[in-house]
Amino acid sequence: MSGHSTYEPKNGFSRWLDARLPVGRLVWDSFVDYPTPRNLNYWWTFGGILSLCLGVQILTGVVLAMHYTASAAGAFTSVEHIMRDVNYGWLLRYTHANGASMFFIAVYIHMLRGLYYGSYKAPREVLWILGCVIYGLMMATAFMGYVLPWGQMSFHGAVVITNLLGAFPIVGDAITTLLWGGFAVDEPTLKRFFSLHYLLPFMIAGVVVLHVWALHVVGQNNPTGIDPKSKSDTLPFTPYATVKDGFAMSVFLILFAVFVFFMPNALGHSDNYIPANPLVTPTHIVPEWYFLPFYAILRAVPDKLMGVIAMFGAIVCIFALPWLDTSKVKSMRYRPQAKLYFFIFLVVCVILGFCGAKLPDDQVIPGLVTNITPLGSDLNSFVWLSRISTLYYFAYFLVVTPLLGLMEKPLPTPETISSPVLGGEHKD
Amino acid sequence: MHRKDLRAASVVAAFWKGDLKVAHTAADATNPVAGDDPSRRDFIHIAAITAAAGGGVAAIWPFVAQMNPSADTLALASVEYDLTKIEPAQQVVINWRGKPLFIRNRTTEQIAAAVKDDHAAMKDPQTDAERHKEGKPEWLILVGSCTHLGCVPTVGGGDYGGWFCPCHGSVYDTSGRIRKGPAPKNLVVPEYAFLSDTKVKIG
Numbered sequence: 001m002s003g004h005s006t007y008e009p010k011n012g013f014s015r016w017l018d019a020r021l022p023v024g025r026l027v028w029d030s031f032v033d034y035p036t037p038r039n040l041n042y043w044w045t046f047g048g049i050l051s052l053c054l055g056v057q058i059l060t061g062v063v064l065a066m067h068y069t070a071s072a073a074g075a076f077t078s079v080e081h082i083m084r085d086v087n088y089g090w091l092l093r094y095t096h097a098n099g100a101s102m103f104f105i106a107v108y109i110h111m112l113r114g115l116y117y118g119s120y121k122a123p124r125e126v127l128w129i130l131g132c133v134i135y136g137l138m139m140a141t142a143f144m145g146y147v148l149p150w151g152q153m154s155f156h157g158a159v160v161i162t163n164l165l166g167a168f169p170i171v172g173d174a175i176t177t178l179l180w181g182g183f184a185v186d187e188p189t190l191k192r193f194f195s196l197h198y199l200l201p202f203m204i205a206g207v208v209v210l211h212v213w214a215l216h217v218v219g220q221n222n223p224t225g226i227d228p229k230s231k232s233d234t235l236p237f238t239p240y241a242t243v244k245d246g247f248a249m250s251v252f253l254i255l256f257a258v259f260v261f262f263m264p265n266a267l268g269h270s271d272n273y274i275p276a277n278p279l280v281t282p283t284h285i286v287p288e289w290y291f292l293p294f295y296a297i298l299r300a301v302p303d304k305l306m307g308v309i310a311m312f313g314a315i316v317c318i319f320a321l322p323w324l325d326t327s328k329v330k331s332m333r334y335r336p337q338a339k340l341y342f343f344i345f346l347v348v349c350v351i352l353g354f355c356g357a358k359l360p361d362d363q364v365i366p367g368l369v370t371n372i373t374p375l376g377s378d379l380n381s382f383v384w385l386s387r388i389s390t391l392y393y394f395a396y397f398l399v400v401t402p403l404l405g406l407m408e409k410p411l412p413t414p415e416t417i418s419s420p421v422l423g424g425e426h427k428d
Numbered sequence: 429m430h431r432k433d434l435r436a437a438s439v440v441a442a443f444w445k446g447d448l449k450v451a452h453t454a455a456d457a458t459n460p461v462a463g464d465d466p467s468r469r470d471f472i473h474i475a476a477i478t479a480a481a482g483g484g485v486a487a488i489w490p491f492v493a494q495m496n497p498s499a500d501t502l503a504l505a506s507v508e509y510d511l512t513k514i515e516p517a518q519q520v521v522i523n524w525r526g527k528p529l530f531i532r533n534r535t536t537e538q539i540a541a542a543v544k545d546d547h548a549a550m551k552d553p554q555t556d557a558e559r560h561k562e563g564k565p566e567w568l569i570l571v572g573s574c575t576h577l578g579c580v581p582t583v584g585g586g587d588y589g590g591w592f593c594p595c596h597g598s599v600y601d602t603s604g605r606i607r608k609g610p611a612p613k614n615l616v617v618p619e620y621a622f623l624s625d626t627k628v629k630i631g
Contacts, residue, residue, distance in 0.1 A: 059491065063491055063494055066494070066495075067494070067498070081498070081500065084499065084500075085498040085499040085500040085501075086494055086498040086499075087490070087493040087494050087496055087498060087499075088489075088490030088493050088494050089494060089498070091490050092490060092491075092494060246476075246480075
């Protein structure tokens, strides 16, 4: 992207090192001199924010592991020990637990940014896929991390999620037994989840390196979706992007701090402060908020296997997006129809989230009974709202996105990034 | 001093005098020489870097503090022991703060041997009386870690009938004073008190 390197070692040592291991050059080319499109808006600061989130999670996680006991008998007590006895243990644990939520808030904004501005389209398909892999690893890490306190929600969440895989014909039972290391979720399950929960973040960090590498090969997308054509379209990463990212991180940290210091349990579930009991399931079992839309999709389908397939399919759709979208125009800024469907999609995802948190047969409009009960549930129920929303979710990826690209008439796109600003003077 | 540092210092000075200019025209931005006056922008840079550095240090604090003993560890820092369980000439070893603690019921001969050497040449001179509670010469309470590198000395070993450290051959007498070998100090007498004639509280 940047062509040849402009790094000039300033002293004898950096010249010596540059000839042997050019790390200084790498940092200079990647984070100082690297050209960024000059029109990036604040939606582009979430990459930096996500790196911060990963750093915070790894740092607090490594420290928490110094005090945590990965055993069915000791896990819950050790978490309480962290909360009550360890110096600043409450701060470290609340930061780690809320940090997971912050991580997902940031990653969802980051992904929706990509969706809206077409950041997944050629030549950024590999970049997008790597991002999806990171998201998948994040989900696995978050799920296993939630099991570790060994409270009621931890335990029965683990039971439900591992049983999901049992839905697959022939191999299902073998897979669940393999995950459990026994007849049910128990001590061996907890131990392997702890080990993997420690491992996966480092795998995420590895894929992040690939993600950033791929980004620096193809260059950043921007709100116009048009590639920079000349030097007047870009600005050096430092100070422009570093300062802007730094400001966004500071604002994000304020939100983070509000949760950690003022409402640390707002995003959790009180049942998880009850020690795990394999003999009693909580009356209402829900996953963490960031999994709720997928949980709603799972429950929307009245068949065990198909429900699981729908849930995993919802994630596969995101992976497949670069090849589902037929539009030549990247940014939805110039696609009024796509914009409309995108915002409906956004609302549908939020609705799915709400549905995931409710009992399937709860009424959407209180008191109204339609007595129309297709598939055994009243139409005025969250399960039917989930079904309609699930239908739109898949239609958005599998019908709207492929067809719209062929049928819509996009608005005219500018020649260059700078031309709308400079009034067409720079159309060279 | 670098020119930029001088500038930073003058910006801070100007701030305290309430003298910051609202500088920075478009020309300033492209011409670094024109930006030499203390300006609000310089002040923002200094304030931001200071706040980030302060925040960074504050964030490190809990990560270091969590390594220190936790409240439950500190709560277990003292133990009580019933001395009637120990026969004369016997030593018991109990666990105190994760380390062995020697409680030895000394015989009159062992006490006499220790007192006799009170003024012998020693690395860490101390009288026997300084190493037990007044009126209780039979009870010697010591931290059972060799002052050399922390091994546990065996009771009754060595030339003085006190302790012998198997790791590097340090020899302690019946008062737990270092007499031979590489250890620099006498075996440590912990802080303790008699709750009654037969009960002792250590720590």
